[in-house]
Amino acid sequence: MDGVVKKKVLFCATVDYHFKAFHLPYLKWFKEQGWEVHVAAQGDLTLPFVDKRFNIPIQRSPLHKMNIKAYKDLKKIINENHYSIIHCHTPMGGVLSRLVARDARKKGTKVIYTAHGFHFCKGAPLINWLLYYPIEKFLASLTDCLITINQEDYLLAKNHRFKAKSIKHVHGVGVNTEIFKPLNESQKHSVRESLGYKPNDFLMFYAAEFNKNKNQRLLIEALVQIKYEVPNAKLLLAGEGLLLEDCKDLARKLNVDDMVQFLGFRNDIENLLKISDIAVASSLREGLPVNIMEAMACGLPTIANNNRGHRELVQNDQNGWLINNQSAEFAHRIKKLAYDSDLKKQLGIKGRKKILSNFSIQNVLDEKSEIYRGYMNEMEDILWVVH
Incomplete structure (x- = not known):
């Protein structure tokens, strides 16, 4: 095969589930362009559209000693495969792959990094700025294209003069609007019944890991204030995590456990969204939350804590409301939607329209493919000779 151009792309992240959850359409796109697709991450999931996968022990903690081995493994992979493009995701996946790819860039490899929400941002703790800001600013100088998924991060990178060769804003990872779409009333009642819910239940849905940032306690506290005015309200919390038992204890303590x-871990999120009345989101920080985009695609109005990711998606009185971390505010907006079905429907329609306009998989694929094609064109003059 001497003299044959080997068009290879490497996707790198901390764990391989990241690719399964968010990036299969983009792996598929590269295959359709005739490229060889490799992925490197911790895990051994079977992934479609992938020619080679490498299980490397990347750890989320920057100080974990296994990251030294991950660095060495990744260096060997990149040196041996001569990638034309490396697209890295997640904090540690982005750190290691950009450090390792320094030599490859000198030979023409293009390095793309998607920041799925900087840890430093408006309102973030000072420690986040002290730790993460200098790291990301330095690594930007090792990046050909820095992709941000919300406008605030884009402006931050621009205004703070991050030295990536290019800084782009892309509308997240995209939502499959054929899977996440509203049901008509007859279908909704049928699916509700199959899942054990009544037609007149007022269902509020939130899918997130139980941790301090996701802040489910706020939603549970809001239930106390609607208990007697919206007696048919049910808060559906999907997910697992370290604070799950604490939240269960809080619900019992506040006498709203009924x-x-x-729900624990669920793989039928689309059905739970389709039978729900509204989406709620209490997280303190978000980059661009997929759970809210999926809820909006299903035609649900959203009540969400005010942060940069939610601000990107939710506009007051248009498709929901932003709340300033106050349970009373959550309760007030919940009651408004519980008693105004026309408003609930109008907000939901506008939310789905917003997703279709900017955040669908096809729209994001168009945005990303434009970036990829720019580098592909540059690669036409680069010949990797494989012995």
Whole structure:
């Protein structure tokens, strides 16, 4: 095969589930362009559209000693495969792959990094700025294209003069609007019944890991204030995590445990969204939350804590409301939607329209493919000779 151009792309992240959850359409796109697709991450999931996968022990903690081995493994992979493009994701996946790819860039490899929400941002703790800001600013100088998924991060990178060769804003990872779409009333009642819910239940849905940032306690506290005015309200909380038992204890302590359902890990999120009345989101920080985009695609109005990711998606009185981390505010907006079905429907329609306009998989694929094609054109003059 001497003299044959080997068009290879490497996708790198901390864990391989990241690719399964968010990037299969983009792996498929590269295959359709005739490229060889490799992925490197921790895990051994079977992934479609992938020619080679490498299980490397990347750890989320920057100080974990296994990251030294991950660095060495990744260096060997990149040196041996001569990638034309490396697209890295997640904090540690982005750190290691950009450090390793320094020599490859000198030979023409293009390095793309998607920041799925900087840890430093408006309102973030000072420690986040002290730790993460200098790291990301330095690594930007090792990046050909820095992709941000919300406008605030884009402006931050621009205004703070991050030295990536190019800084782009892309509308997240995209939502499959054929899977996440509203049901008509007859279908909704049928699916509700199959899942054990009544037609007149007022269902509020939130899918997130139970941790301090996701802040489910706020939603549970809001239930106390609607208990007697919206007696048919049920808060559906999907997910697992370290604070799950604490939240269960809080619900019992506040005597609203009959209004909360802790669903654990679910693989039928689309059905739970389709039968729900509204989406709620209490997280303190977000980059661009997929759970809210999926809810909006299903025609649900959203009540969400005010942060940069939610601000990108939710506009007051248009498709929901932003709340300033106050349970009373959540309760007030919940009651408004519980008693105004026309408003609930109008907000939901506008939310789905917003997703279709900017955040669908096809729209994001168009945005990303434009970036990829720019580098592909540059690669036409680069010949990798494989012995």
